[in-house]
Amino acid sequence: MLLPKFDFHAPETVNEACQMLSEYGLKAKLIAGGTDLMVNMKKKILAPEQIISISQIRELDHLDVSGDRILIGAGVTVADLCESKTIAGYLPALGQGANNLGTPLIRNLATIGGNIGSARPAADLPPGLMAYGAEVVLQSKAGIRTLPLDNFFLGPGFTALQPDEILTEIRILVPPAGSGAAYVNIGIRKAQDCNLVNVASYFALDSNGIIQNARVVMGCVGPKPFRAVSAEKILIGQKPDIQLFEKAGEAASADSQPIDDFRSCATYKRSMVGVLTQRTLQQAWTRIKNQE
Amino acid sequence: MKKLIRLTVNDREYDVAVLPNQTLVDVIRYELGLTGAKKGCEMGDCGSCTVLMDGKPVNSCLVLAMQAAGRKIQTIEGIETENGLHPVQEAFVQKGAIQCGFCSSGMILTAKSLLDKNPNPTEQDIRKSLSGNLCRCTGYQHIIEAVKSVTP
Ligand SMILES: Cc1cc2nc3c(=O)[nH]c(=O)nc-3n(C[C@H](O)[C@H](O)[C@H](O)COP(=O)(O)OP(=O)(O)OC[C@H]3O[C@@H](n4cnc5c(N)ncnc54)[C@H](O)[C@@H]3O)c2cc1C
Ligand code: FES
Ligand code: FES
Numbered sequence: 001m002l003l004p005k006f007d008f009h010a011p012e013t014v015n016e017a018c019q020m021l022s023e024y025g026l027k028a029k030l031i032a033g034g035t036d037l038m039v040n041m042k043k044k045i046l047a048p049e050q051i052i053s054i055s056q057i058r059e060l061d062h063l064d065v066s067g068d069r070i071l072i073g074a075g076v077t078v079a080d081l082c083e084s085k086t087i088a089g090y091l092p093a094l095g096q097g098a099n100n101l102g103t104p105l106i107r108n109l110a111t112i113g114g115n116i117g118s119a120r121p122a123a124d125l126p127p128g129l130m131a132y133g134a135e136v137v138l139q140s141k142a143g144i145r146t147l148p149l150d151n152f153f154l155g156p157g158f159t160a161l162q163p164d165e166i167l168t169e170i171r172i173l174v175p176p177a178g179s180g181a182a183y184v185n186i187g188i189r190k191a192q193d194c195n196l197v198n199v200a201s202y203f204a205l206d207s208n209g210i211i212q213n214a215r216v217v218m219g220c221v222g223p224k225p226f227r228a229v230s231a232e233k234i235l236i237g238q239k240p241d242i243q244l245f246e247k248a249g250e251a252a253s254a255d256s257q258p259i260d261d262f263r264s265c266a267t268y269k270r271s272m273v274g275v276l277t278q279r280t281l282q283q284a285w286t287r288i289k290n291q292e
Numbered sequence: 293m294k295k296l297i298r299l300t301v302n303d304r305e306y307d308v309a310v311l312p313n314q315t316l317v318d319v320i321r322y323e324l325g326l327t328g329a330k331k332g333c334e335m336g337d338c339g340s341c342t343v344l345m346d347g348k349p350v351n352s353c354l355v356l357a358m359q360a361a362g363r364k365i366q367t368i369e370g371i372e373t374e375n376g377l378h379p380v381q382e383a384f385v386q387k388g389a390i391q392c393g394f395c396s397s398g399m400i401l402t403a404k405s406l407l408d409k410n411p412n413p414t415e416q417d418i419r420k421s422l423s424g425n426l427c428r429c430t431g432y433q434h435i436i437e438a439v440k441s442v443t444p
Contacts, residue, residue, distance in 0.1 A: 001334040001353075008295075008312035008358045031356070038315075038354045039335055051312065053359050079348070103424025105339055105402070108348040109355070190423065 003038075004047035014059050014139055014168055017052055021164045022141045024050045030166065031055070032075060033109035035102070036118040060113070060168060065090070072170040074113025078125075082107060090174060092287065093128040093181035093200050093280075100124050100185050113167050116152070119159045119224065126153070126225040127200035127217040128183045129170065137169040138162075146171070153224035177291065179204035179213075182283030184276045188263075195220050197269050199252070199276035201284050203235055211235050216248065216280075218273055221256035228252035231277060240288075245281040249274035297361040301326065302370025310357045317341040317352040320367060328368035328397045332426075339425035342398030343367050349402040351424075368397035371404060379442050380404050387438035391429035398425045403439045412443050 011017040021028055029048035031037050032055055040046040054060060060075030063084055070090055072081075081087050081098035088095050101107060101115070101124040115125040116136065126149065134149045138161060149170075152160050161167060175181070185198035203214040214235035216228040231252040238244050258269035294309040301324060308323050320326050320343065332340035334353045341353040344366040371378040377385070380400050390396045399422060406413055406421040413421070418439045427435060 003313035003315070006312055007293075008356065010358065010361075031359070034354050034356065034359070035336055035351075038356075042334065051356070053356070055359060056362075102336075103339070104421050105342060105349050105351050105424035106336055108345075108350050 001042045003041050004044075006047075006049055006051045008051050008053065010053045010056050012057065014057060014166060017054055017057065017166055018139060018141045018164065020050070020052050021166065024052075025163050028052055028163075030117070032111040032114040032117075033077065034114075035106050035110045036114055036120075054113075054166070055111075063087075065174065068174050070172045070174060072112060072172070074111060074116075074167045074169060076112050078102070078107040078110045078112065078115070079104070081112065091128070091132060091172065091181075093131055093183040093202065093284075094125065096183040097124040097128040097185070097198075097200070100183075112170060116149070116170070117159065117161065117167055119153050119155075119157050121156050121222065121224055122195040122198065122220045123225070124183075124185060124195065124198065127198055127219045128181070129172070130217040130225060130227070131181050131183070131200035131202040131215045132172045132175065133202075133215065135171045136167055137171060138165045139168045140165045144168075150227065153226075155223040175202075176204055178206070178288060180284035180287035180291075182280040182287065184279050184283070185219075186272060186276065194263065196264050197221060197258075197272040197276055199273060199280050201277060201280035203240070203281070203284055205240070205288065209239055211238055211240060216252055216277055218252060218256055218277075221258040221269055221273055228255040228273075228277065230255050235281075240281070240285050242278075242282070245278045245285075248281060249277040252277040295358070297358055299324075299357070299360060299365060300363070301365045302367060308357075312356070312358060314357045315353055316343070316355040316357050316360045316365070319357040320352065320365070326367050326369050330394055330397065332394070337426070338395075339398040339402070340395055342401050342425060344401055344405055347405060347408065349398075349405050349424075366401070368401060371401070378404065380407065380439065383438040383441045384435070387434050387441060389431060389434040389438035391427075391431050395425055395427040395429075399427070399435055403442075407439075407442060413439075415440060 028050040060073040062073040181202035183200040187193035198219040219225040231248040253274040256273040258266040330340035332338035
């Protein structure tokens with residue numbers, strides 16, 4: 001299967017890569033794990049003239065807790081997320097997404113930056129990341145800016161990333177005590193499929209056991225992963241229980257905007273949003289109770 | 293334009309001139325003549341092109357050869373020792389886990405990397421780790437049994 005013709009660059013630092021991007025602009029594409037870009041080039045959907053590899057840039061490989069924040073380099077692979085104790089301990093909903101992404105072979109190549117950068121509405125990592133309130137760090141020759149991940153996605157394959165910018169890091173506040181989150185996806189099979197619906201939920205309790213903050217994020221049911229705002233409104237100010245989770249599920253269903261496609265009909269996806277919202281809230285609640 | 297890169301394959305260093313748009317599987321098969329890694333879907337779906345890169349199984353149809361420069365690559369040709377076949381290879385022969393053989397290189401390399409990391413996996417671990425390697429002859433049961441037979 002022929003790939004388009006391009007030049008290949010392998011800068012050693014983010015600064016060098018930014019320099020190249022500012023030179024080549026729209027003619028260039030970054031490649032990390034390549035599991036999205038290579039397929040798009042083979043299918044002749046994309047034909048960049050310049051390919052800038054970032055998989056050899058060591059600055060992008062870190063995964064640390066620094067003060068009250070968890071910092072994840074954009075080059076961290078999905079397999080690394082699956083094996084990380086930091087992720088399992090602090091961000092289990094992200095770990096669930098990582099464990100359900102692709103196949104073990106794909107996970108060894110695929111990066112978190114590439115999963116965000118490809119901006120697929122069905123991607124496995126964005127819902128968990130958005131549920132934790134993640135921010136992304138974008139760097140160009142001109143400097144560095146940060147953006148809530150909520151504002152990063154614009155539509156299928158479209159993001160707020162400028163042609164000369166690199167996503168370098170994902171930042172997440174260490175979730176407070178009394179908070180929990182979970183992610184559930186459904187598809188046709190366990191491995192090697194595209195999600196039909198995926199949902200991540202997060203909530204945090206105050207000292208009286210009242211939900212003070214909640215985020216419910218739905219994938220596959222709109223042009224980008226997005227928040228179920230009415231479900232969040234129902235949760236905040238209440239004590240968690242099954243009836244409340246059911247009501248939140250119904251609200252999330254109503255917020256979703258699924259379409260009919262060859263994978264399934266919109267009606268099915270809409271009702272699954274309700275089921276997965278309930279299940280993720282229940283799992284998040286169990287996680288909170290297990291901390292006590 | 294072709295560029296000279298150094299690839300380490302099966303502990304041997306090769307200086308090869310490659311095009312920027314050549315995939316690792318193409319270079320391994322057509323430039324180095326190591327045809328154990330197969331080309332099936334070429335889209336990351338089937339796992340027949342599996343090689344180990346720094347010990348981890350990857351789809352070599354999704355890796356640019358230039359991205360593999362400086363990494364340690366192992367193919368099916370490189371896991372035999374002076375004592376003969378690798379235990380996983382031997383088990384595949386003994387348990388009838390090879391039918392047409394198209395998936396076998398990938399299956400064996402993925403299983404080897406699992407056993408290197410976890411010498412005593414459960415059947416579920418084995419199934420999960422092989423879930424990116426498809427067998428069009430559908431010989432899964434014998435393949436799982438072969439891998440199980442190598443565990444203590
Ligand atoms: C067989 C198969 C199964 C798959 N299954 C799943 C699945 O179940 N769930 C899922 O979510 N995805 C799946 N994918 C898609 C893909 O593997 C993931 O999205 C992966 O995380 C992409 O990461 P990558 O590093 O390989 O990206 P690349 O292909 O290297 O890059 C993807 C895009 O992001 C851009 N990019 C990469 N890194 C950066 C950066 N640091 N800054 C700015 N832009 C960047 C690239 O320019 C490119 O446009 C699958 C792919 C295949 C081939
Ligand atoms: S040929 Fe590479 S995964 Fe099928
Ligand atoms: S033995 Fe034929 S594909 Fe597996």
